[in-house]
Amino acid sequence: MKSIILAGGSGSRLWPLSRDEYPKQLLSFDEKESLLQKTFNRLCTFSKPSEIVTITNVKHYQNIKLQLNKIDKGNVVIGEPLGKNTAPAIASTLEYFRQNSADDDIVLIVPSDHLIKNIEDFNKTVEQGKILAGLGYVVTFGIKPRYPETGYGYIKIDKSLTTGFKVEKFVEKPDIETAKKYLASGEYFWNGGIFMGKISTFLSEFKKYATDTYNNLSELDFSSDSKIKYSVYEKMPSISIDYAVMEKSDKIALVELLSDWNDLGSWQSIYNVKDKDENGNVITGKVVTDNVKNSLIYSQKEVVAVSGLENIILVETEDAIMACKMDESQSVKKLYEKLKAIESDTTKLHKTVFRPWGYYTCMNQGEGYLTKTICVLPKQKLSVQSHNHRSEHWVVLEGEALVLLDGKEYNIKSGESIDIPIQAKHSLQNPYDKELKILEVQKGNYISEDDIIRYEDCYGRA
Amino acid sequence: MKSIILAGGSGSRLWPLSRDEYPKQLLSFDEKESLLQKTFNRLCTFSKPSEIVTITNVKHYQNIKLQLNKIDKGNVVIGEPLGKNTAPAIASTLEYFRQNSADDDIVLIVPSDHLIKNIEDFNKTVEQGKILAGLGYVVTFGIKPRYPETGYGYIKIDKSLTTGFKVEKFVEKPDIETAKKYLASGEYFWNGGIFMGKISTFLSEFKKYATDTYNNLSELDFSSDSKIKYSVYEKMPSISIDYAVMEKSDKIALVELLSDWNDLGSWQSIYNVKDKDENGNVITGKVVTDNVKNSLIYSQKEVVAVSGLENIILVETEDAIMACKMDESQSVKKLYEKLKAIESDTTKLHKTVFRPWGYYTCMNQGEGYLTKTICVLPKQKLSVQSHNHRSEHWVVLEGEALVLLDGKEYNIKSGESIDIPIQAKHSLQNPYDKELKILEVQKGNYISEDDIIRYEDCYGRA
Numbered sequence: 006m007k008s009i010i011l012a013g014g015s016g017s018r019l020w021p022l023s024r025d026e027y028p029k030q031l032l033s034f035d036e037k038e039s040l041l042q043k044t045f046n047r048l049c050t051f052s053k054p055s056e057i058v059t060i061t062n063v064k065h066y067q068n069i070k071l072q073l074n075k076i077d078k079g080n081v082v083i084g085e086p087l088g089k090n091t092a093p094a095i096a097s098t099l100e101y102f103r104q105n106s107a108d109d110d111i112v113l114i115v116p117s118d119h120l121i122k123n124i125e126d127f128n129k130t131v132e133q134g135k136i137l138a139g140l141g142y143v144v145t146f147g148i149k150p151r152y153p154e155t156g157y158g159y160i161k162i163d164k165s166l167t168t169g170f171k172v173e174k175f176v177e178k179p180d181i182e183t184a185k186k187y188l189a190s191g192e193y194f195w196n197g198g199i200f201m202g203k204i205s206t207f208l209s210e211f212k213k214y215a216t217d218t219y220n221n222l223s224e225l226d227f228s229s230d231s232k233i234k235y236s237v238y239e240k241m242p243s244i245s246i247d248y249a250v251m252e253k254s255d256k257i258a259l260v261e262l263l264s265d266w267n268d269l270g271s272w273q274s275i276y277n278v279k280d281k282d283e284n285g286n287v288i289t290g291k292v293v294t295d296n297v298k299n300s301l302i303y304s305q306k307e308v309v310a311v312s313g314l315e316n317i318i319l320v321e322t323e324d325a326i327m328a329c330k331m332d333e334s335q336s337v338k339k340l341y342e343k344l345k346a347i348e349s350d351t352t353k354l355h356k357t358v359f360r361p362w363g364y365y366t367c368m369n370q371g372e373g374y375l376t377k378t379i380c381v382l383p384k385q386k387l388s389v390q391s392h393n394h395r396s397e398h399w400v401v402l403e404g405e406a407l408v409l410l411d412g413k414e415y416n417i418k419s420g421e422s423i424d425i426p427i428q429a430k431h432s433l434q435n436p437y438d439k440e441l442k443i444l445e446v447q448k449g450n451y452i453s454e455d456d457i458i459r460y461e462d463c464y465g466r467a
Numbered sequence: 468m469k470s471i472i473l474a475g476g477s478g479s480r481l482w483p484l485s486r487d488e489y490p491k492q493l494l495s496f497d498e499k500e501s502l503l504q505k506t507f508n509r510l511c512t513f514s515k516p517s518e519i520v521t522i523t524n525v526k527h528y529q530n531i532k533l534q535l536n537k538i539d540k541g542n543v544v545i546g547e548p549l550g551k552n553t554a555p556a557i558a559s560t561l562e563y564f565r566q567n568s569a570d571d572d573i574v575l576i577v578p579s580d581h582l583i584k585n586i587e588d589f590n591k592t593v594e595q596g597k598i599l600a601g602l603g604y605v606v607t608f609g610i611k612p613r614y615p616e617t618g619y620g621y622i623k624i625d626k627s628l629t630t631g632f633k634v635e636k637f638v639e640k641p642d643i644e645t646a647k648k649y650l651a652s653g654e655y656f657w658n659g660g661i662f663m664g665k666i667s668t669f670l671s672e673f674k675k676y677a678t679d680t681y682n683n684l685s686e687l688d689f690s691s692d693s694k695i696k697y698s699v700y701e702k703m704p705s706i707s708i709d710y711a712v713m714e715k716s717d718k719i720a721l722v723e724l725l726s727d728w729n730d731l732g733s734w735q736s737i738y739n740v741k742d743k744d745e746n747g748n749v750i751t752g753k754v755v756t757d758n759v760k761n762s763l764i765y766s767q768k769e770v771v772a773v774s775g776l777e778n779i780i781l782v783e784t785e786d787a788i789m790a791c792k793m794d795e796s797q798s799v800k801k802l803y804e805k806l807k808a809i810e811s812d813t814t815k816l817h818k819t820v821f822r823p824w825g826y827y828t829c830m831n832q833g834e835g836y837l838t839k840t841i842c843v844l845p846k847q848k849l850s851v852q853s854h855n856h857r858s859e860h861w862v863v864l865e866g867e868a869l870v871l872l873d874g875k876e877y878n879i880k881s882g883e884s885i886d887i888p889i890q891a892k893h894s895l896q897n898p899y900d901k902e903l904k905i906l907e908v909q910k911g912n913y914i915s916e917d918d919i920i921r922y923e924d925c926y927g928r929a
Contacts, residue, residue: 020772021770021772293802293805293806293809293811295798295801295802295805296798304788307785307786307787307788308483308786308787308788308806308811308813309787309788309789309790310482310483310787310788310789310790310802310805310806311789311790311791311802312789312790312791312792312795312798312799312801312802313791313792313795313798314779314790314791314792317776317790319788319790321788323769324769324770325769325770325771325772326766326769326770326771326772326781326783326788327771327772327773327774328771328772328773328774328776328779328781328790329773329774329775329776330774330775330776333774333775336757336758336774336775337774339757339774340755340757340772340773340774343755343757343772344755344770344772347755349755349770351770368830368831368838369830369840371864371865371904372865373865373881374864374865374882376830376840376864376906378831378838396882398862398882398884400860400862400908402833402836402838402908402910403833403834403835403836419835419836419910420836420858420860420908420910422860422884422886424884442833444838444906444908446862446864446882446906448864448881448882
């Protein structure tokens with residue numbers, strides 16, 4: 006079986022933990038694997054790593070590759086040059102499979118940012134889905150509504166099949182009264198955005214109902230590169246698979262998702278899935294409370310002290326703090342939009358930025374300088390590069406650095422330092438077994454990440 | 468006229484802005500002068516700077532001196548070797564005056580951390596107080612109650628004098644019912660802790676009612692040093708002037724304080740004295756709000772985003788975040804005590820620590836290293852010092868440094884760096900007109916502020 010992971014989302018409702026360039030699917034909510042990694046692991050039961058294809062915006066490509074490589078380097082990631090919603094993403098990935106394997110295989114399509122804990126029951130559902138997919142159905146996984154949620158789309162079932170149900174229609178997010186009726190009727194399921202079917206079935210439905218997407222697929226060429234060309238992708242419409250295919254096709258069947266399911270679409274949903282203490286609180290990090298109830302308090306770095314509050318969410322990160330009411334945690338999106346409008350960096354990046362070779366944290370910035378701490382993971386190296394507008398000064402804090410500077414090699418030990426002049430060709434490398442931590446002082450009139458010329462890069466960024 | 472400023476308080480209820488080693492009186496709540504500086508300026512109307520004596524715990528001596536020197540270098544600060552409440556502090560300062568001037572002078576005694584905006588009306592009150600002080604009264608300034616406050620002591624007046632009132636008694640913090648009766652009666656004032664009288668009057672009352680304090684005064688010797696000896700001070704009882712003298716003396720008169728008055732005893736009282744926006748909010752720093760009302764949101768450094776909350780206080784500092792209910796802001800003291808119990812550094816110091824020569828901020832700490840940014844103010848220098856357990860590496864970020872290293876002088880320009888080996892005698896100096904900013908990397912097995920040997924220091928710390 007083949008699998009597709011849809012990993013294009015941004016998750017602004019989980020700001021400040023989630024950022025434009027490091028969104029929800031890359032985050033871990035249990036200090037272990039990220040949601041993406043959990044998703045990938047879940048699919049490994051059914052598909053070989055090389056048959057699990059993750060599709061994402063090209064700006065997340067490196068970070069996604071980095072996380073999946075930790076599980077299995079055989080993974081495949083397709084980079085979208087721009088966001089086009091789920092229909093073009095799914096169609097393009099199906100085209101990838103058509104070019105690389107038999108199109109009669111069954112494919113399981115899942116979002117990258119849902120939390121499913123009960124793997125056994127999820128697997129049972131997949132087995133049921135396989136039966137229907139083999140019969141030529143496009144199968145959707147429906148979640149039995151637990152309460153009248155107004156934030157999800159619903160699916161109305163028509164009649165029972167031997168396995169699962171025939172689908173009558175997909176319906177959009179209802180108002181609360183309608184949601185209550187749906188819940189009472191027993192004929193509606195939440196649309197979880199998980200689909201299964203034969204590659205050939207999906208493609209024929211795309212051909213029938215989403216011609217403007219389908220007709221561009223033949224121009225895609227994955228033979229040398231897994232990044233989709235802008236010139237092809239921009240011609241496709243921005244449309245969801247639900248609108249493009251599901252609502253139109255008469256071949257849709259539904260199986261009930263037997264496992265637990267949470268889309269972690271808000272801070273409240275994070276609170277809901279976490280274990281609570283005796284006061285109903287979910288506390289993470291350096292937190293002190295007094296008379297606090299039914300709240301989520303998250304500290305990433307600094308001391309957070311809270312007194313006398315109930316039903317609130319308070320999240321501290323290195324460069325942004327967010328507080329809101331528990332049952333209005335969807336409003337975080339509004340704060341995020343406000344910050345985006347004033348071009349706050351906190352919507353884009355974390356203070357700590359992950360790179361294929363490790364990560365860096367900006368410490369402080371002033372007139373003509375910027376200081377960073379840089380961690381280079383064992384056996385990793387930064388590209389051979391130069392800067393036109395800044396010099397750099399490196400002090401080794403932990404480990405040992407191998408520095409390439411204008412064709413010469415220098416070993417810089419803990420406590421030692423080296424100067425990198427403007428325009429000098431250089432590379433910071435860690436060929437050793439221990440993490441390398443350095444402090445970098447950048448000096449110059451123009452200090453920006455875009456002042457970089459890459460000559461060689463082992464991560465394909467040159 | 469002489470003046471005494473009582474500056475020993477810690478102000479834990481204003482944590483995390485206020486810290487043990489940098490308390491409330493040193494803070495500014497309007498980005499201008501600190502409360503101490505405002506207090507000093509207020510007294511300059513009546514007393515020469517050299518006749519305004521500030522008494523404080525010796526741990527605040529340098530910071531208080533630093534702030535007052537910015538107004539007038541003629542100021543006098545007395546350092547207490549330990550905290551002994553207001554009676555010993557006042558008696559010792561009176562003894563200082565007796566040793567240095569005529570004891571028939573009038574002295575005005577004020578706390579260092581009260582906010583008074585209407586100086587003209589304050590001055591009128593002092594003029595009234597002078598009349599009574601001249602007649603041999605110990606004068607207290609009473610604040611007309613505006614509401615039934617249970618957090619203050621009250622003073623009951625007896626009968627009118629030509630100016631002010633005779634005092635019948637001092638009463639302790641009442642319960643709410645009693646406070647309401649006091650308010651309705653019109654015979655009670657809040658005890659603002661501001662006193663006036665002739666030095667001789669005060670001393671004779673101390674002699675009469677506070678013998679255990681008074682009898683030690685003759686051992687104080689301010690002829691060479693303004694720091695009180697531990698051996699003398701430890702013999703005095705820890706007691707307030709109210710208990711020791713005011714409640715017992717029959718020479719107490721009261722004048723009504725005509726000006727505004729706020730003791731800034733809680734975050735709510737800070738909120739009360741500040742201008743509000745159209746939503747009733749007091750917003751400081753990088754703050755974004757949506758549907759927030761009647762709240763105080765303070766950001767010192769990072770982005771703070773708040774949605775859907777009312778009547779809350781949220782304070783962000785470099786290393787601690789505090790959130791509480793507006794009308795329970797006294798509870799901050801409890802959070803502070805909890806943090807103190809787990810020995811959180813955030814109760815003691817700010818991340819940015821002020822020194823006579825400037826300030827430093829700890830950036831990050833790891834295995835065998837600590838990094839700091841250090842700012843040396845123009846014309847200032849750090850002591851000539853050495854460290855037994857760490858080397859240092861300095862990179863100049865802004866300005867230019869004069870570095871003394873083992874008897875030689877080095878000029879280190881912006882972008883340049885220098886190594887200070889273990890045990891080397893060194894001094895970082897800024898003889899120039901521009902601020903000097905450097906980045907310091909400390910390396911060693913034992914890194915602590917106490918690993919310092921000072922050979923020369925222009926601030927008397929050697």
